[in-house]
Amino acid sequence: xxxxxxxxxxxxxxxxxxxxxxxxxxxxxxxxxxxxxxxxxxxxxxxxxxxxxxxxxxxxxxxxxxxxxxxxxxxxxxxxxxxxxxxxxxxxxxxxxxxxxxxxxxxxxxxxxxxxxxxxxxxxxxxxxxxxxxxxxxxxxxxxxxxxxxxxxxxxxxxxxxxxxxxxxxxxxxxxxxxxxxxxxxxxxxxxxxxxxxxxxxxxxxxxxxxxxxxxxxxxxxxxxxxxxxxxxxxxxxxxxxxxxxxxxxxxxxxxxxxxxxxxxxxxxxxxxxxxxxxxxxxxxxxxxxxxxxxxxxxxxxxxxxxxxxxxxxxxxxxxxxxxxxxxxxxxxxxxxxxxxxxxxxxxxxxxxxxxxxxxxxxxxxxxxxxxxxxxxxxxxxxxxxxxxxxxxxxxxxxxxxxxxxxxxxxxxxxxxxxxxxxxxxxxxxxxxxxxxxxxxxxxxxxxxxxxxxxxxxxxxxxxxxxxxxxxxxxxxxxxxxxxxxxxxxxxxxxxxxxxxxxxxxxxxxxxxxxxxxxxxxxxxxxxxxxxxxxxxxxxxxxxxxxxxxxxxxxxxxxxxxxxxxxxxxxxxxxxxxxxxxxxxxxxxxxxxxxxxxxxxxxxxxxxxxxxxxxxxxxxxxxxxxxxxxxxxxxxxxxxxxxxxxxxxxxxxxxxxxxxxxxxxxxxxxxxxxxxxxxxxxxxxxxxxxxxxxxxxxxxxxxxxxxxxxxxxxxxx
Numbered sequence: 139x140x141x142x143x144x145x146x147x148x149x150x151x152x153x154x155x156x157x158x159x160x161x162x163x164x165x166x167x168x169x170x171x172x173x174x175x176x177x178x179x180x181x182x183x184x185x186x187x188x189x190x191x192x193x194x195x196x197x198x199x200x201x202x203x204x205x206x207x208x209x210x211x212x213x214x215x216x217x218x219x220x221x222x223x224x225x226x227x228x229x230x231x232x233x234x235x236x237x238x239x240x241x242x243x244x245x246x247x248x249x250x251x252x253x254x255x256x257x258x259x260x261x262x263x264x265x266x267x268x269x270x271x272x273x274x275x276x277x278x279x280x281x282x283x284x285x286x287x288x289x290x291x292x293x294x295x296x297x298x299x300x301x302x303x304x305x306x307x308x309x310x311x312x313x314x315x316x317x318x319x320x321x322x323x324x325x326x327x328x329x330x331x332x333x334x335x336x337x338x339x340x341x342x343x344x345x346x347x348x349x350x351x352x353x354x355x356x357x358x359x360x361x362x363x364x365x366x367x368x369x370x371x372x373x374x375x376x377x378x379x380x381x382x383x384x385x386x387x388x389x390x391x392x393x394x395x396x397x398x399x400x401x402x403x404x405x406x407x408x409x410x411x412x413x414x415x416x417x418x419x420x421x422x423x424x425x426x427x428x429x430x431x432x433x434x435x436x437x438x439x440x441x442x443x444x445x446x447x448x449x450x451x452x453x454x455x456x457x458x459x460x461x462x463x464x465x466x467x468x469x470x471x472x473x474x475x476x477x478x479x480x481x482x483x484x485x486x487x488x489x490x491x492x493x494x495x496x497x498x499x500x501x502x503x504x505x506x507x508x509x510x511x512x513x514x515x516x517x518x519x520x521x522x523x524x525x526x527x528x529x530x531x532x533x534x535x536x537x538x539x540x541x542x543x544x545x546x547x548x549x550x551x552x553x554x555x556x557x558x559x560x561x562x563x564x565x566x567x568x569x570x571x572x573x574x575x576x577x578x579x580x581x582x583x584x585x586x587x588x589x590x591x592x593x594x595x596x597x598x599x600x601x602x603x604x605x606x607x608x609x610x611x612x613x614x615x616x617x618x619x620x621x622x623x624x625x626x627x628x629x630x631x632x633x634x635x636x637x638x639x640x641x642x643x644x645x646x647x648x649x650x651x652x653x654x655x656x657x658x659x660x661x662x663x664x665x666x667x668x669x670x671x672x673x674x675x676x677x678x679x680x681x682x683x684x685x686x687x688x689x690x691x692x693x694x695x696x697x698x699x700x701x702x703x704x705x706x707x708x709x710x711x712x713x714x715x716x717x718x719x720x721x722x723x724x725x726x727x728x729x730x731x732x733x734x735x736x737x738x739x740x741x742x743x744x745x746x747x748x749x750x751x752x753x754x755x756x757x758x759x760x761x762x763x764x765x766x767x768x769x770x771x772x773x774x775x776x777x778x779x780x781x782x783x784x785x786x787x788x789x790x791x792x793x794x795x796x797x798x799x800x801x802x803x804x805x806x807x808x809x810x811x812x813x814x815x816x817x818x819x820x821x822x823x824x825x826x827x828x829x830x831x832x833x834x835x836x837x838x839x840x841x842x843x844x845x846x847x848x849x850x851x852x853x854x855x
């Protein structure tokens with residue numbers, strides 16, 4: 139790879155780079171920064187990985203990190219790689235370790251990685267060797283976090299109704315846009331007479347649909363005849379088969395659309411007096427069927443019907459209902475034309491369509507989706523204006539973090555904080571590369587130096603997306619769990635293209651649209667993703683969800699790899715501490731197995747964990763109170779890098795080892811699913827947050843009793 143010192147030029151994937159799996163240019167820039175700032179050599183890199191799991195993960199990982207700070211081990215880490223809920227905490231620490239939150243006249247406190255200056259303390263008050271003031275500051279920040287565990291509806295004017303209104307805003311905008319756009323087509327169909335009596339049936343649209351189906355079935359039969367008369371040229375025969383298989387689906391799509399239009403017309407004629415209710419009931423019924431396919435309990439009647447059938451049927455019925463309403467809307471203008479014999483209705487209709495399209499074009503899609511609400515609530519909880527918090531002021535906004543560009547969060551030369559890698563997933567369900575298409579995406583990093591992925595290349599963060607990505611935005615992207623065309627490791631119900639289309643129309647996504655590091659929009663990046671492009675266009679052109687598109691969509695990093703290990707393994711860290719706080723009631727270790735497979739396939743790295751090792755983390759011990767315990771809460775194992783280089787992995791799991799604090803045990807008695815309560819629960823109260831934090835602290839402190847682990851940290855300068 140040629141040397142690239144121009145930050146406005148992307149660093150592209152290098153297929154010949156075996157050492158860093160195509161990312162040599164990016165990793166070498168990071169290592170230069172680490173060597174200047176920390177004096178770390180490339181063969182002595184330590185990394186900390188904080189997994190996904192929402193507020194549960196943030197709480198558990200906080201306890202672990204507090205224990206590492208208490209042992210003075212936290213300062214040894216060069217990298218901190220975070221995903222989803224782990225990014226909540228990682229983004230909070232990065233923010234507080236920097237000085238950008240300070241008020242120049244009031245705040246003198248500085249935070250770091252050591253117990254006397256760790257932002258959230260080490261779990262206990264009145265134990266800080268730096269004095270009472272530092273202790274009070276740490277306690278104030280910890281108190282702020284405990285009181286904001288219900289970050290999605292934190293109060294102070296932001297309630298459940300606020301969140302509901304944001305969702306309804308997105309749904310209403312999508313609903314209106316779809317109906318207005320569809321209505322102009324129905325108006326045109328009326329003018330062209332497609333709803334008039336056809337040659338053989340009630341409407342021309344019905345005839346077109348039937349003709350299309352006849353052509354489709356004739357094409358199916360004709361191919362059989364062509365196969366009998368096999369070409370003498372095998373190459374031409376093979377390429378001809380491919381073109382036939384590619385093109386045949388478009389005849390079927392045309393037929394289905396024509397028949398759907400005819401069905402809408404029939405509904406309009408037969409039930410004209412009930413059109414309002416017909417469209418509304420169809421849309422509502424479709425929504426309920428779709429929801430049933432996603433959420434219906436297994437013991438209900440619908441368990442006999444595959445979820446995919448309910449989803450496909452529900453989405454189709456919902457679209458039918460919306461098209462009925464669009465037809466009804468178009469008839470309002472058609473009747474005006476028929477009444478006065480002019481084109482007043484058509485012109486009025488075109489004006490309304492133009493206004494809606496222009497509005498959709500100029501509305502920034504990221505700022506009107508649920509993403510923005512989610513991002514703001516995370517920012518207010520985890521990136522507070524700390525001066526107000528330390529001075530016990532009742533400010534509930536985060537004005538400083540709101541403007542903190544990601545590239546400005548690069549640590550100063552005298553700052554010992556680890557270099558923060560925020561992981562997200564680049565959605566690539568229509569990638570030209572089978573590996574990305576099969577996985578549904580690629581790991582996309584957001585760091586103060588570079589942002590990008592193997593699929594797109596990497597661009598300096600000061601130029602990526604026009605320098606519009608802030609630290610809170612990057613954290614929210616990393617935690618965008620609910621998103622169309624994405625799911626855990628390329629799997630999940632929201633991968634379904636029909637459901638994804640519906641979510642896209644209503645802009646029901648936590649993910650983020652942005653410009654591609656590789657496209658011609660670089661280096662000025664002036665293009666702004668809007669509600670029309672790529673928003674609505676993406677509904678009808680999923681082929682744009684690839685690595686070559688001008689606009690790309692980023693979602694939860696856990697949709698690619700949920701432990702945050704991927705990039706640390708790429709950088710060949712000598713020691714990695716990984717906190718796994720995902721929901722895993724059955725100890726299936728899905729995220730662990732996912733990264734073991736990806737590390738082997740992508741990097742040629744073996745994570746040496748056996749099924750027997752995992753038994754140590756599972757429950758088998760039992761006390762008189764029927765609570766089962768695990769032997770321990772962590773594993774120490776080898777990472778075998780190419781060439782036989784050995785690294786170490788400390789894998790920490792949300793399990794229940796013995797000798798837990800009494801309040802944690804009490805919480806377990808009243809909440810039997812602890813510590814694997816549903817990730818859907820993002821409204822933690824103080825007791826719940828403390829239970830997870832203290833569990834993490836307990837397991838983290840148990841590491842000091844392992845002499846091998848202690849020697850690993852002692853050997854790091």
